[in-house]
Amino acid sequence: MGVFASCPTGDGTGELRHLYGVALLNGPQLTSVRRLPEGITAEATFTVAAGISWIFREPLQTLTNWVTLSTGSTVSVDPDEVYGDCEEAAPCLEDPLCPPPFLPVRAPVPVDSCYPTGVAQFYRNVISLAPMDQPEWLEAVPVLELETGTTALRRLVVRFWVNPLGSNCTQVADPCGVCTDIQIPYLPAGSKLVVDGRTQTAEVDCPQGVLGTSSGSPTLYGPLGGAFEWPIFTCATGLCIEILATTATTSATAKARVLLVPRSDVG
Template identity: 55%
Template sequence: MLVDYMDLAGTEIVNSARAAAYALARGVPVQCDPCPDIAAAVGDMPYVDPVTDDAPWYDAAVPESRNVLGILGLAVAGFDSGTITRTPVQLVGDGAMIGAARHQQREIAYTVLLIATDECALSYGLEWLSVAVQGSSCPSCTGDELCVFSCCPVDGQRELRHLYDVGLLDGPQVTGTQYLANGAVLATVTFSLVAGRPWIYHEPLDTGGDWVPLGSGDLVPSTDPDQVYQQCLQPEPCAADPLCPPPPLPPQPPVPRPLCYPTGLDNFRRSRVGVSPLVQSSWLETVPVLEVRVGSQDMRRLLVRFWTSQDGSCEGDLDPCAACTDINIGYLPAGSTLRLDGRVQRAVVECQQVPIGTATSTPTIYGPRGGLFEWPVFSCPTGLCIEVWSRADDTAPDATARVLLVPRADAG
């Protein structure tokens, strides 16, 4: 992973190109050959000085801030190793049960060079850095987003990587200080972060992720999307002796159905999104991000269903028994926006409440037939067909939705 750039919670912390440009302009010699296109990749103009560029650390109320020349990346560790771990359990006889594999947290250690023109600026730079690496100021947050590049960026999209639920593990520690003849000070600083979500995420696949109008989708009359599951055949065990049947099992209690889970026949609006296998990596698994803009009236009985598709097409009638999974949500209020994010495995509904602001809440999500919802992960590059259903009478003409697919890796 490239050491020359790092952004935490929307604040640029490491930018070797910025630091090298400012140091060169102030006559501070640094041994650095940063990527030449970082400024363009992050949407910046060519770097001039901290005041003109409004550098992340610049504060008009603190004169010393104009003499901080930036943070140059020296080394980073923690991206190039996987996070899978398992604990084998020894058997009484030979061997062991290898146990379930799980991904543990990812720990990332940075070594950087803080450049300042004098000791006062260095002191301020360390103050700023100690606050910036703490991330956002929200005390209830589970962590922040970390953005880095996998290599020297060209367009800033293909090389961009994201980590989520990231927080400070060990604060900045100065491990060395160098004083130059012109009064400049170079401080070597280390700090480490921890990512609660250990995967390294790419940008979403280019799947034509435009917003799909739901109000003008195909009309599917008098349908119960769950009823078709009753016709699905289950494989029968073939090793049982028909002449020696097993003893009958005691009767099972009925499976409780959630009271608010919508059932029965309804008229639906159905929209489809196809994902070509040509845009998917042969090795990386993907997770979905679902966004729904409800529009001008309440939405009820929202269903999103996923199928594998060899060519990414959604033609003809699709077999519900072959569906990968369902996402069912019974109710979304008018004017709200749903974001169901497989990267952080969280769902949130945002509602604008004028003049108070935005209220957020967690929707109730059901899996197939009202069962337990499990976050889907697609590990094979077979292409996908995605259907979005909503009850026709409760789908606003201006309701829209989109589904993004995001590749992820365990090392980079």
């Protein structure tokens, strides 16, 4: 459902708000009807409820362009290696004469056989968002949209880095600055993907010839193949968004874009 926070000005996008999972509880009931030279106007009352308790604005206009994946730079990397070494300041209050107790040995975490690992050659595209382009007082969630084109796409990685200084995103590589990943092992040819942080849903529409299309939920992985958690950016830190797609499986027409949508609490 779309509503206006105030009387719209210009094209109205600045005042437009969106709610999701909306259903009518009761009504509508007409309270008045007026006949004017231009036509008939009516006032009505009704009650609706939103299943998602956030009010969303329009996506930030600085992140609306599509990126053709095959035009990115070519790199040979293991996407998981970025999580290797993160230099952090040593805790200054730990007593060197009283070391903490050893933790018990943990059982190894099983690795899903569908999660791709190892070095591969990727097309790398980088999108930047300056800190000044984010609302300082609102949270924001990402929306990933992708079209695979003529071939099936295997091993897609979309990675978010914080960039508070607005540095050149092609040179950002601090492992401590990595926020999270969206990793998807496989997308069919001709399919359209939407990973929507507003509704926290992921859906792929696949062509089925004369039968039209079918829809399904793709398997999403987080960093190092772990469980995926929906990213929420709570402050205006600036972002570098890195998209990695394997060169061997990326169609010349494959394209993607990442939107960032501010949200506010209904309270």
